[in-house]
Amino acid sequence: MAPRMQKALVLPTKMGLFSLQDVPVYRPGPTDVLVKIESAALNPVEWKIQTMGIYIENYPAILGTDAAGVVEETGENVKTLVKGDRILFQGFFEPAFGTFQQYSLPERLQISPKLSFDQAATLPVAISTAVLGMYNQRPESTSAYLIHPWNEAGHNAYAGKPILIVGGSSSVGQCVIQMAKLSGFSPIITTASLRNTPLLSSLGASHVLDRNLSPAALMSKLGDITGGTAISFVYDAISLPDTQLLAYTALSPGGTLVLTFPKELLAEPEKASDRKTIVEVFGSLYIPPNRDIAVAMCQKLGGWLESGVLKPNRVEVVPGGLAAIPAGLERLKSNGVSATKLIVHPQEFA
Numbered sequence: 001m002a003p004r005m006q007k008a009l010v011l012p013t014k015m016g017l018f019s020l021q022d023v024p025v026y027r028p029g030p031t032d033v034l035v036k037i038e039s040a041a042l043n044p045v046e047w048k049i050q051t052m053g054i055y056i057e058n059y060p061a062i063l064g065t066d067a068a069g070v071v072e073e074t075g076e077n078v079k080t081l082v083k084g085d086r087i088l089f090q091g092f093f094e095p096a097f098g099t100f101q102q103y104s105l106p107e108r109l110q111i112s113p114k115l116s117f118d119q120a121a122t123l124p125v126a127i128s129t130a131v132l133g134m135y136n137q138r139p140e141s142t143s144a145y146l147i148h149p150w151n152e153a154g155h156n157a158y159a160g161k162p163i164l165i166v167g168g169s170s171s172v173g174q175c176v177i178q179m180a181k182l183s184g185f186s187p188i189i190t191t192a193s194l195r196n197t198p199l200l201s202s203l204g205a206s207h208v209l210d211r212n213l214s215p216a217a218l219m220s221k222l223g224d225i226t227g228g229t230a231i232s233f234v235y236d237a238i239s240l241p242d243t244q245l246l247a248y249t250a251l252s253p254g255g256t257l258v259l260t261f262p263k264e265l266l267a268e269p270e271k272a273s274d275r276k277t278i279v280e281v282f283g284s285l286y287i288p289p290n291r292d293i294a295v296a297m298c299q300k301l302g303g304w305l306e307s308g309v310l311k312p313n314r315v316e317v318v319p320g321g322l323a324a325i326p327a328g329l330e331r332l333k334s335n336g337v338s339a340t341k342l343i344v345h346p347q348e349f350a
């Protein structure tokens with residue numbers, strides 16, 4: 001039986017300061033699963049919510065959307081999971097579903113990982129954002145509508161077609177590289193700090209370009225690599241003004257650019273004559289347009305992890321439990337983390 005109270009990192013007001021508080025543990029309804037969170041990962045969106053006041057209107061809020069843990073209790077109608085199952089899951093921006101706490105009531109879109117809890121917690125948001133932005137087929141979704149690689153027809157569907165992934169060493173970027181490999185894209189070109197070249201090559205990147213080169217130098221290198229072949233799909237995993245402009249410029253007319261942050265930041269207005277489609281992915285498995293593909297992806301995830309098609313991020317465990325999250329978010333904000341996911345252990349305060 002779970003305890004009645006737990007520790008949670010609460011954001012009391014919009015753009016307020018995080019505070020560690022005692023809050024009640026949620027009681028699972030008939031179809032719910034209560035999870036004891038062993039590992040929770042930090043994401044850039046959390047410092048953005050706190051400093052920009054975006055995405056959440058109801059406060060107090062409990063943030064955090066990446067976690068792994070153990071099933072603690074199940075509702076009477078839950079047939080697929082039992083107490084003690086190890087799972088990873090994506091949280092959502094509502095208190096019962098947040099992961100910056102010791103217990104959460106996630107939607108059951110989880111898989112059972114053989115990874116460590118820390119490795120498993122690096123994946124839910126990153127792989128979802130990659131897959132949803134590339135392959136969601138629902139017309140009302142924000143996606144490039146690529147053929148998904150679940151089956152033979154989709155596997156290698158893009159053989160011989162170049163792809164540019166801006167920010168390949170980010171968590172999202174690492175997953176996009178791995179999905180691009182599954183889809184057969186070639187060459188797979190990415191930008192990152194060059195110290196991350198061995199890692200990104202091991203994930204499937206064929207060319208890693210120094211992200212500190214000037215836009216003109218990057219464009220020139222892209223031309224050399226592709227030999228002038230059109231780049232009709234670009235995924236900007238960073239989506240800052242300068243990366244958006246690079247991604248948009250590199251994209252060929254008629255192509256599709258996926259952004260992970262709003263395109264209002266695009267430094268130059270889009271030109272209709274370019275016929276370039278820009279989509280802003282929302283990497284949540286919880287919203288209706290993403291549900292079908294979420295289920296399909298979760299069915300595949302276990303196999304991908306088992307076979308090594310999908311590898312988790314490198315992990316740095318930040319000591320101090322939930323209380324260490326604000327300082328960890330500061331590190332993300334100041335670009336102090338490279339090709340690594342910061343993880344906390346919420347039970348450290350138990």
Ligand SMILES: NC(=O)c1ccc[n+]([C@@H]2O[C@H](COP(=O)([O-])OP(=O)(O)OC[C@H]3O[C@@H](n4cnc5c(N)ncnc54)[C@H](OP(=O)(O)O)[C@@H]3O)[C@@H](O)[C@H]2O)c1
Pocket residue numbers: 043044045048125126129166167168169170171172173191192193194196211237238239240243259260261280281282283284332335337338339340
């Ligand atoms: N729309 C959504 O649903 C959604 C979901 C998840 C994330 N996001 C957004 O997507 C972005 C990435 O998130 P994340 O969690 O993947 O980030 P992350 O792992 O924290 O990103 C860190 C990495 O970003 C790279 N980087 C920073 N600036 C760069 C630049 N100008 N060019 C190329 N690489 C750069 C760094 O590369 P080096 O160390 O190699 O220099 C570093 O490895 C964030 O803006 C986040 O808010 C959106």
